Amino acid sequence: MTSEAPLAAISFQAALLDLDGTLLDTIPDLAAAANAMLIELGAVALPEADIATYVGKGTENLVRRCLSDARVALPIDEASVARALAIFGRHYHAVNGRAARLYPGVVEGLAALREQGLKLAVVTNKPTEFTLPLLAHMGLAHWFDAVVCGDTCERKKPDPQPLLHACALLDCPPQRALAVGDSVNDALAARAAGITVLAVPYGYNEGRDIHELDIDGIVFGIDDAAAWAANPRRPRKRAGGHP
Ligand SMILES: O=C(O)COP(=O)(O)O
Ligand SMILES: [Mg+2]
Numbered sequence: 588m589t590s591e592a593p594l595a596a597i598s599f600q601a602a603l604l605d606l607d608g609t610l611l612d613t614i615p616d617l618a619a620a621a622n623a624m625l626i627e628l629g630a631v632a633l634p635e636a637d638i639a640t641y642v643g644k645g646t647e648n649l650v651r652r653c654l655s656d657a658r659v660a661l662p663i664d665e666a667s668v669a670r671a672l673a674i675f676g677r678h679y680h681a682v683n684g685r686a687a688r689l690y691p692g693v694v695e696g697l698a699a700l701r702e703q704g705l706k707l708a709v710v711t712n713k714p715t716e717f718t719l720p721l722l723a724h725m726g727l728a729h730w731f732d733a734v735v736c737g738d739t740c741e742r743k744k745p746d747p748q749p750l751l752h753a754c755a756l757l758d759c760p761p762q763r764a765l766a767v768g769d770s771v772n773d774a775l776a777a778r779a780a781g782i783t784v785l786a787v788p789y790g791y792n793e794g795r796d797i798h799e800l801d802i803d804g805i806v807f808g809i810d811d812a813a814a815w816a817a818n819p820r821r822p823r824k825r826a827g828g829h830p
Contacts, residue, residue: 597783599816601759602700603750606711606718607642608769608790610693610809611725614639615686620679621653627674630657640794643770644744645712645737650675676716683717684724690789696809697730703817705765708753712737712744712772733757744772747780754782767812774800783819785812 607613614635621641622632633656641652650672654661661667700707707730711718715736722728733756740748754761766777769790777784778801785806786797797805804820806812 597763597819599703599705599765599783600763601706601708601754601757601765602812602816603708603710603753603764603766603777603782604809605766605768605770605773605790606709606713606721608792609767609773609787610690610709610727611721612688612690613721614642614791616679616682616684617642617649619682619686620675621649623678624650624671624675625653625657625661627678628654628657628661628671630659630661633657639791642791643712643772643793646675646679646714646717647672679717680720684721687721687725689725689727690787690808692808692810693727696811696813697727699810699813700816701730703813705816706732706757706759708733708735708757710735710744710749710753710766712749714738744768745775745779747776747782750776750780750782754780765812765816767806767809769797771795771800774802777802785815787812 604610618635618638621638625632633653641649651668654663654671697707709731713736715738718734718736733753735749735753737743740752742748750766751761754764761781764782766773766782766784769787770792774784784802785804786800786802788797788805804815806815
């Protein structure tokens, strides 16, 4: 068998797309809000590259990681975290989308997936209050048949629940869905849901190499993911990895 043998033809019915690090580079706005929060709490700003590694498990995790990493000791009891979250939210609402950028190939890829007859959903760990205005601001909202956010279900990715919820909303069996993400949270959630999953190499993945992920392939953008969906290929073999 060659390393790029075609898979037994799956005809995909839906694409479930991660947001931060997959469709949009949101780090400048997230870092600006996180640093404004830290400064308001009497700490100093953190490097944007460090903050980028805290993105992927939702806003509360980002805020907690910033508080514990602050160069000035900050309280991390529940009341202090809740206060910090409210401060972060105020700042993020003020800048959400300001410096965010679509990655190359996103619009072309969404159009190509649609042309192949797939329904499209966003499945993000970002809370609804930030996700919906951001999709509207970036001109992306009209592409999606469903949007599942970090607070839509009881549990977030890496739990499979949000991806399975998106499948239910789109009336798509998990075996006929294709997830595309940038992080271990997308990979684990999709595997647990029995959903084929691809990863893009330009996202955040909590600072780790995406070659460590158990996924069905690496694609270089949503346009490449659409090409993969039309002609699925087996991933190259990796030592100890998924076959
Ligand atoms: O809010 C986050 O931590 C990341 O969101 P994502 O699931 O769109 O990558
Ligand atoms: Mg992501």
